Amino acid sequence: MNGLPSKPPLLEGRRLSKGYPLPGPRLLARGRLSALNQVDVALRAGECMAVVGPSGAGKSTLARILGGLEAPDSGQLLFQGKPVRTQDRAEQRHFRRAIQLVFQDPFGSLTPRLRVGAALDEILKVHFAAWPGPERVARREELFASVGLGLEISLRFPHELSGGQRQRVALARALAVGPRALILDEPTSALDTPIRAQIVSLLREIQERDKLAILLVTHDLALVGLLAERVMVLERGAVVDCGSPDVVLGGALRGRP
Amino acid sequence: MRRWVASSVMARIGWAGVGLFVTAAILAPFLTPYDPVVQGELVGGRLLPPSTLHPLGTDPFARDVLSRLLHGARVSLGVAGLAVAISMTLGVLVGGIAGYVGGKLDGALMWLVDLVLAFPRLVLLIVLVAVLEPSTGLLILALGLTQWPPVARLVRGEVLSLREREFVQAARVAGLPHHRILFRHVLPSTAAPVVAAAALGMGDTIVLEAGLSFLGLGVQPPAPSWGAMVAEGRNHLPGAWWLATFPGMAIVLAVVAFNLAGEGVRSALDPREQGQ
Amino acid sequence: MNDLTGSREAGATVANPLLEVASLRVSITSRAEGAVYTVVDGVDLDLGHGETLGLVGESGCGKTLTALAILGLLPPGAAQLDPSSSIRFQQEELVGELRRWRRCRGRGMAMVFQEPMTALNPVRTLGAMLEEALRVHGGGAAGRRREAVDRLDEVGIPQPRERLGSYPHQLSGGMRQRALLALALAGNPQLLVADEPTTALDAVTRGEILTLLERLIAQRNMALLLISHDLSIIARLCRRTSVMYAGSLVESGETRDVLVAPRHPYTRALVDTLPPPQPRRDTPVTVLPGAPPRPGEWPTGCRFHPRCGYVMERCISQEPPMGHRAACWLEVEAPHRLPLRPASAQPSRRGNHEGEGG
Numbered sequence: 001m002n003g004l005p006s007k008p009p010l011l012e013g014r015r016l017s018k019g020y021p022l023p024g025p026r027l028l029a030r031g032r033l034s035a036l037n038q039v040d041v042a043l044r045a046g047e048c049m050a051v052v053g054p055s056g057a058g059k060s061t062l063a064r065i066l067g068g069l070e071a072p073d074s075g076q077l078l079f080q081g082k083p084v085r086t087q088d089r090a091e092q093r094h095f096r097r098a099i100q101l102v103f104q105d106p107f108g109s110l111t112p113r114l115r116v117g118a119a120l121d122e123i124l125k126v127h128f129a130a131w132p133g134p135e136r137v138a139r140r141e142e143l144f145a146s147v148g149l150g151l152e153i154s155l156r157f158p159h160e161l162s163g164g165q166r167q168r169v170a171l172a173r174a175l176a177v178g179p180r181a182l183i184l185d186e187p188t189s190a191l192d193t194p195i196r197a198q199i200v201s202l203l204r205e206i207q208e209r210d211k212l213a214i215l216l217v218t219h220d221l222a223l224v225g226l227l228a229e230r231v232m233v234l235e236r237g238a239v240v241d242c243g244s245p246d247v248v249l250g251g252a253l254r255g256r257p
Numbered sequence: 258m259r260r261w262v263a264s265s266v267m268a269r270i271g272w273a274g275v276g277l278f279v280t281a282a283i284l285a286p287f288l289t290p291y292d293p294v295v296q297g298e299l300v301g302g303r304l305l306p307p308s309t310l311h312p313l314g315t316d317p318f319a320r321d322v323l324s325r326l327l328h329g330a331r332v333s334l335g336v337a338g339l340a341v342a343i344s345m346t347l348g349v350l351v352g353g354i355a356g357y358v359g360g361k362l363d364g365a366l367m368w369l370v371d372l373v374l375a376f377p378r379l380v381l382l383i384v385l386v387a388v389l390e391p392s393t394g395l396l397i398l399a400l401g402l403t404q405w406p407p408v409a410r411l412v413r414g415e416v417l418s419l420r421e422r423e424f425v426q427a428a429r430v431a432g433l434p435h436h437r438i439l440f441r442h443v444l445p446s447t448a449a450p451v452v453a454a455a456a457l458g459m460g461d462t463i464v465l466e467a468g469l470s471f472l473g474l475g476v477q478p479p480a481p482s483w484g485a486m487v488a489e490g491r492n493h494l495p496g497a498w499w500l501a502t503f504p505g506m507a508i509v510l511a512v513v514a515f516n517l518a519g520e521g522v523r524s525a526l527d528p529r530e531q532g533q
Numbered sequence: 534m535n536d537l538t539g540s541r542e543a544g545a546t547v548a549n550p551l552l553e554v555a556s557l558r559v560s561i562t563s564r565a566e567g568a569v570y571t572v573v574d575g576v577d578l579d580l581g582h583g584e585t586l587g588l589v590g591e592s593g594c595g596k597t598l599t600a601l602a603i604l605g606l607l608p609p610g611a612a613q614l615d616p617s618s619s620i621r622f623q624q625e626e627l628v629g630e631l632r633r634w635r636r637c638r639g640r641g642m643a644m645v646f647q648e649p650m651t652a653l654n655p656v657r658t659l660g661a662m663l664e665e666a667l668r669v670h671g672g673g674a675a676g677r678r679r680e681a682v683d684r685l686d687e688v689g690i691p692q693p694r695e696r697l698g699s700y701p702h703q704l705s706g707g708m709r710q711r712a713l714l715a716l717a718l719a720g721n722p723q724l725l726v727a728d729e730p731t732t733a734l735d736a737v738t739r740g741e742i743l744t745l746l747e748r749l750i751a752q753r754n755m756a757l758l759l760i761s762h763d764l765s766i767i768a769r770l771c772r773r774t775s776v777m778y779a780g781s782l783v784e785s786g787e788t789r790d791v792l793v794a795p796r797h798p799y800t801r802a803l804v805d806t807l808p809p810p811q812p813r814r815d816t817p818v819t820v821l822p823g824a825p826p827r828p829g830e831w832p833t834g835c836r837f838h839p840r841c842g843y844v845m846e847r848c849i850s851q852e853p854p855m856g857h858r859a860a861c862w863l864e865v866e867a868p869h870r871l872p873l874r875p876a877s878a879q880p881s882r883r884g885n886h887e888g889e890g891g
Contacts, residue, residue, distance in 0.1 A: 096432035108423040162824035192762035197806040219735035225812030
């Protein structure tokens with residue numbers, strides 16, 4: 001921005017730790033389950049990085065922290081090199097517009113009683129209050145087109161859509177605010193294989209077109225191979241490996257079940 | 258909405274009954290040839306049994322019972338409807354805010370709910386109405402203000418589970434302000450149980466209003482309220498059976514209709530929420 | 534995979550059939566619209582003792598309802614089995630014979646579901662559920678307890694004796710699916726119906742459960758009807774595969790043939806959209822646009838024609854009959870185009886629009 005020799009990463013987490021109270025019968029003697037332990041992660045502008053690991057490795061927790069949905073117990077979240085202070089409303093809003101999170105279950109993440117067009121309008125209205133109505137409608141149509149949906153989709157309710165359409169709507173909603181990065185938490189694991197291929201193709205297109213950074217959280221190694229430039233392996237809340245997919249997953253990719 | 262109505266035969270009967278009563282109440286002035294309040298021909302017109310001229314007979318003031326019954330539907334359903342509207346609004350607001358905000362505010366609001374619930378409703382109502390001057394406005398307010406706590410509890414429970422759902426988190430990620438998330442994303446999903454509660458609440462409130470009017474604490478004469486009509490008719494029960502019987506039946510039928518309708522909504526929601 | 538060495542002409546009748554399903558028809562009643570839709574439209578399946586059959590297709594094609602119908606577990610009021618359907622198990626007709634059907638469940642055939650958490654009773658221990666399921670054999674309480682331990686051991690649950698006291702929420706996803714398997718196998722069924730048994734699991738656990746299933750059906754000589762949207766899972770476990778689209782079978786045959794030389798364009802698309810063995814960022818992705826039609830919105834003619842790359846005039850108006858292997862006019866009209874060539878892999882920017890009408 002101000003001519004620094006090396007640009008800081010778009011989104012960075014330093015020594016992120018997070019634990020949850022363990023469920024147990026006694027209130028006082030409950031231990032804490034460590035979901036993340038001193039994790040360092042950096043997402044550069046425009047790149048696609050994958051976070052992989054078995055379930056329970058802390059992948060989703062990391063996604064939620066980086067997406068600003070949860071605060072870490074300790075550690076620091078930096079956006080373009082500056083710490084994100086979640087208490088500051090203006091700053092939080094700025095952060096929300098730059099970093100968007102897309103959830104695993106597209107059905108669960110769409111408000112059931114809101115037509116998808118209205119849901120999108122609402123976001124545009126909140127973030128671009130100055131826009132006149134027609135401009136908003138035009139933008140909404142442009143967004144739906146950009147994820148491969150026709151205009152007739154606007155008047156549908158989420159339960160009237162197919163799984164692939166729902167995930168496209170979820171993506172359109174994330175793109176509505178003009179983010180710099182998308183955090184995708186298992187974006188395809190609720191979808192059938194043909195629909196998965198559709199979404200992979202769409203994500204490639206979006207990334208190239210909008211120069212978006214993508215943080216892909218998944219256990220699907222094929223998806224990692226198809227999309228990611230870098231991959232980070234998380235196990236029991238700690239980073240165990242990091243590098244290019246070929247190197248890190250070379251064996252694993254070939255030995256898929 | 259259609260799904261709730263069409264869920265079962267009983268629910269359909271219930272909704273049809275509700276529709277009938279509401280229509281009768283709205284059209285009462287056009288359906289009745291006699292004035293419900295102004296006294297009729299006192300000589301020879303008092304306490305006439307049902308006939309073609311007066312299908313449900315006349316009362317001690319020579320007023321047509323059918324006319325009074327239909328106008329009574331306006332009063333009884335109107336009072337109950339407004340009271341339920343007050344209690345639903347209050348209940349949804351308190352429950353929604355308590356559940357969504359959580360923490361200390363939740364604790365305080367739920368403490369208030371428990372406090373109101375700790376008093377038997379009828380006693381609370383009688384005290385409220387007896388201490389102050391009885392009037393229809395006061396009656397509505399009193400009925401409404403004693404009914405919201407269970408609604409608040411119901412809505413709070415719904416909101417507590419909705420709050421954790423992904424679509425609410427997605428709305429937060431999209432940067433929507435809290436009031437928008439609560440009113441546009443969370444509360445609409447509680448509509449169905451609230452409608453069920455409202456229909457069931459209508460039944461309760463009609464009975465309570467009739468009871469209070471019976472005791473002379475509700476709608477004041479000469480306004481025709483079903484409860485007051487039963488009270489009047491009680492004194493003439495041996496001779497003029499029609500005076501208390503028809504308003505009594507109206508109360509029972511209205512309550513049954515609202516309860517069937519409410520139960521229908523509830524059971525339509527029960528098996529599976531999504532139509533998929 | 535070694536199962537594939539067996540050779541049996543596809544479509545040939547089994548000498549000693551375990552399950553024969555003929556013209557299975559299921560309709561659902563939509564409460565919201567008050568309409569009745571056909572969702573399973575004339576499905577024929579047969580399965581011999583110890584045989585493995587995969588049923589593949591996208592969600593919304595009627596696979597799960599087919600499975601539920603076979604077990605007689607269609608949700609009453611919401612879905613109805615057409616009385617003209619025939620489901621014969623061990624050469625006995627089950628349709629209309631509710632008592633016989635009930636006797637069959639558990640001992641004759643059993644089912645495992647996709648989501649093990651919701652399929653297990655959250656307030657009962659594994660031991661309690663398993664011992665109840667084992668009661669069909671009779672025997673004393675102590676014997677049942679020993680048996681329960683053995684069963685948990687059989688499905689690879691470590692420390693089975695301790696685990697008897699566990700509640701479902703105390704188990705990991707993989708362990709729950711194993712527990713569900715143990716429950717399904719309690720009555721020593723001859724047919725196991727598994728509906729997306731690994732979809733809710735991560736890749737590593739998925740592999741383990743598939744290995745376990747493979748071992749169990751071999752050890753018990755049990756027949757398996759495996760339902761999945763993922764051909765790669767079916768390919769690993771099943772000798773024969775049936776492909777389902779919009780309520781009907783579009784292709785049936787030996788898994789090996791179906792995978793290597795699909796005869797129906799839908800099967801071809803399913804094979805093509807499987808992730809490549811060595812995926813990279815520049816690997817082209819084949820896209821099958823659109824989604825299966827919803828019940829009540831099935832197109833005329835061949836139901837796949839709006840998404841089909843090989844569509845011909847005839848496909849739009851006339852429904853193709855089931856041919857030697859596939860229900861497709863290509864088999865009749867243009868056999869020279871068979872087996873289908875892989876669709877030329879499209880660069881990712883093309884063909885990305887959902888081709889769904891209203």
